């Protein structure tokens with residue numbers, strides 16, 4: 001029997017608050033530090049390891065976190081979720097994104113269909129379209145191949161797919177699987193659409209309109225913007241556009257598309273990268289086989305997340321240590337720092353995933369909670385961030401837990417030896433150095449040059465950023481956010497907090513304003 005309880009009613013949480021804290025500077029120094037880094041590591045699928053040697057925990061705290069995992073019934077709640085229970089209570093929906101990459105438990109029947117079969121069917125339809133486009137069986141009106149694919153969508157219909165495309169673009173180039181270049185239009189800022197349209201050849205471009213709801217202002221506006229450009233170029237928009245949406249959305253009934261592919265309300269936007277939302281653009285750009293590899297990586301991480309033994313479940317462990325840092329140590333933010341230029345947009349994806357999921361002040365029953373929930377997420381790829389905000393991370397008044405990622409090998413393989421090391425070695429040397437600098441600090445009589453240390457981090461380490469590895473990383477974070485939502489007893493799958501601004505913007509556009517809103521509208525010349 002599952003009980004949904006607030007975190008501060010759990011005995012293990014009380015014990016956690018009372019536990020002796022770890023002195024990270026001491027723990028990470030000398031031979032003891034070396035042993036810690038060797039032993040505090042857990043596989044997270046696809047040859048990746050989650051190393052938490054520099055997180056502020058010890059065996060005692062880990063033991064209490066294991067109790068917390070059991071008391072909060074994290075494994076049972078995950079099982080209920082993937083078996084199709086209505087976990088998104090706010091919207092009265094199941095939460096089924098795991099089914100887009102595998103069958104973790106029982107067959108989930110909803111709306112009269114087997115949901116895994118439904119998602120696979122959509123993936124197969126997308127694969128079929130992609131193959132026909134690549135083979136020149138589906139072409140523009142002049143019979144010429146499409147060379148570019150452009151995704152029109154925002155939020156979850158943009159961030160994940162864009163981050164994944166960028167993460168794999170160079171990998172695909174060197175592996176000979178870059179079939180089409182992808183571009184993305186998301187912002188309602190007309191300069192976004194105009195900028196993309198200016199740099200592509202519209203006659204050879206296939207547009208994917210992606211909106212689960214089919215009602216998002218930005219996406220519908222950009223669709224019209226693109227259709228206008230196509231018409232001005234003498235082209236029929238219906239021959240250049242496909243749609244990915246839910247069967248219940250207004251777009252589903254629109255005949256103005258070459259093809260339509262479906263997801264449903266059981267897949268939240270920020271969890272939709274492995275559905276048709278990511279599947280269409282990634283299959284067209286890289287080929288369906290590469291997208292399938294990406295799904296396999298995610299499925300492996302999902303399966304590992306089933307392990308009730310926290311020490312062998314990287315997503316659960318990461319989640320619980322994060323809760324300890326957020327609620328007991330009081331750290332309000334987390335930085336995502338991939339030492340991989342390819343992952344440049346991954347922090348932006350995690351911002352939505354984490355903050356839209358767990359940025360809540362009420363529990364699943366709509367009652368105010370008396371503890372902090374989701375942290376503020378931000379990040380940049382290393383080493384770029386080192387020359388920017390790392391000053392505050394090293395010496396500022398806030399302690400910011402850090403999530404590093406690093407790969408032993410580059411994706412493209414092209415490198416030079418300068419002053420005795422390759423660029424890849426320099427990149428990896430920097431991330432190793434940063435972990436120790438943050439954790440151990442440095443004594444100095446000059447207080448301006450003193451580093452207090454005690455700044456925690458973990459690192460995901462892999463051989464190379466491949467489609468499978470990326471899938472495993474994506475699923476790791478989805479599952480981590482889910483487990484944290486379970487501990488905090490919030491509904492991680494709705495997003496009421498984005499609605500108010502949309503309503504007010506509509507009023508501004510309808511000139512239905514007064515007071516300060518009218519003044520701002522006038523100042524902005526609306």
Ligand code: F6P
Nearest residue numbers: 155156157211212213216269498
């Ligand atoms: O406004 C927030 C949001 O609903 C996100 O949750 C979602 O990812 C995004 O808008 C786009 O929604 P849609 O795919 O329905 O256009």
